[in-house]
Amino acid sequence: xxxxxxxxxxxxxxxxxxxxxxxxxxxxxxxxxxxxxxxxxxxxxxxxxxxxxxxxxxxxxxxxxxxxxxxxxxxxxxxxxxxxxxxxxxxxxxxxxxxxxxxxxxxxxx
Amino acid sequence: xxxxxxxxxxxxxxxxxxxxxxxxxxxxxxxxxxxxxxxxxxxxxxxxxxxxxxxxxxxxxxxxxxxxxxxxxxxxxxxxxxxxxxxxxxxxxxxxxxxxxxxxxxxxxxxxxxxxxxxxxxxx
Numbered sequence: 574x575x576x577x578x579x580x581x582x583x584x585x586x587x588x589x590x591x592x593x594x595x596x597x598x599x600x601x602x603x604x605x606x607x608x609x610x611x612x613x614x615x616x617x618x619x620x621x622x623x624x625x626x627x628x629x630x631x632x633x634x635x636x637x638x639x640x641x642x643x644x645x646x647x648x649x650x651x652x653x654x655x656x657x658x659x660x661x662x663x664x665x666x667x668x669x670x671x672x673x674x675x676x677x678x679x680x681x682x683x
Numbered sequence: 684x685x686x687x688x689x690x691x692x693x694x695x696x697x698x699x700x701x702x703x704x705x706x707x708x709x710x711x712x713x714x715x716x717x718x719x720x721x722x723x724x725x726x727x728x729x730x731x732x733x734x735x736x737x738x739x740x741x742x743x744x745x746x747x748x749x750x751x752x753x754x755x756x757x758x759x760x761x762x763x764x765x766x767x768x769x770x771x772x773x774x775x776x777x778x779x780x781x782x783x784x785x786x787x788x789x790x791x792x793x794x795x796x797x798x799x800x801x802x803x804x805x806x807x
Contacts, residue, residue, distance in 0.1 A: 575727075606784075608793040610728065617778065617800065618720070618728065623793035624784070661728050665791040671742050672718075672791060677727040 576601055576666055577675035584681040590650040593678045595662030597643050601673060605665040607645040609638055612659045612677075621660075622647060649680070657682045685709040685796045687779045692801030695769055699805070703764040705779030705798060712760040713737075716785035718794055719753060719764050721775035721803075729775075732764060733782055733792065740786075746772075769805045776800040 578596040585591040595607065609622040620629050622638035625645065637648045645662055662675040691703040705717070718733040732753035733742045741753050747766075755762040762779065780794035 605789055606791045608791055610794070612722075612728065617797035618780075618794070619797070620793055620795045623795070624790065629795060659727070663728075663730070663791060663793075669745055671744050672730040672733070674720075674728045674730060 575676050576673050577662055579662060579675040579678045582679045584683055585652045586683050587652055587654060589652045590648060591652060593647045593660050595645045595675050597664060599643055600668055601664045601666040602645055603643040604667060607640055608663045609647045610661045612661065652682055654682045656680060687796060687798035689779045689798045689801040692803045694804045694806065696807050697770055697805055699769050700767045701769065701803060703777055703801060705762045707760045713757045716782040716792060717755065717762045718780050718782040720778045720780055723775040734762060735785060771805050774803060774805045776802050
């Protein structure tokens with residue numbers, strides 16, 4: 574049972590914009606930065622967003638991150654079929670003294 | 684090119700032990716914090732352990748604390764995960780990753796390079 578809550582699934586059509594949310598508390602998202610990862614089963618996870626809204630080099634600007642209070646969001650614009658994957662938020666949890674991942678959101682491109 | 688190559692996975696009986704290795708190349712290993720993350724079948728990602736650049740500060744997730752130990756050998760550009768008292772719930776793919784942004788107050792370490800993973804199966 575993760576301390577971060579993500580919707581299990583989200584879907585969209587090619588070209589559409591979708592958002593994936595991650596809800597936490599003052600002891601995790603509210604006081605630490607959030608990172609986002611993309612994971613296709615059987616492959617290595619990929620860092621998409623770090624420090625709430627920063628994109629590593631090589632990540633398209635279709636991916637953007639934001640945070641407000643104890644919630645964070647990942648937005649994907651211009652949806653493409655290759656975006657179909659699982660997406661995870663992650664943040665430091667102060668009481669647990671470690672990194673916590675959200676439960677993951679499965680994105681389906683219809 | 685950054686490369687992280689895990690090894691040491693396999694089949695082990697409940698209660699047994701296993702030691703995973705991860706050899707790194709393509710970056711300044713001695714300056715980098717490192718981490719282990721796992722994914723159990725049908726489950727999400729779970730952060731397991733992390734070590735700072737020289738191994739004198741380590742962290743372990745609550746589900747493995749007291750059973751798993753992370754260590755590193757900078758002379759070999761390698762990190763290790765000693766796993767003891769293994770249970771069926773430890774069955775997972777274990778990934779090695781470089782952790783940036785370590786030890787900055789308010790900053791969650793981010794894992795910017797990952798290996799392909801090694802499978803650990805705990806079963807009788």
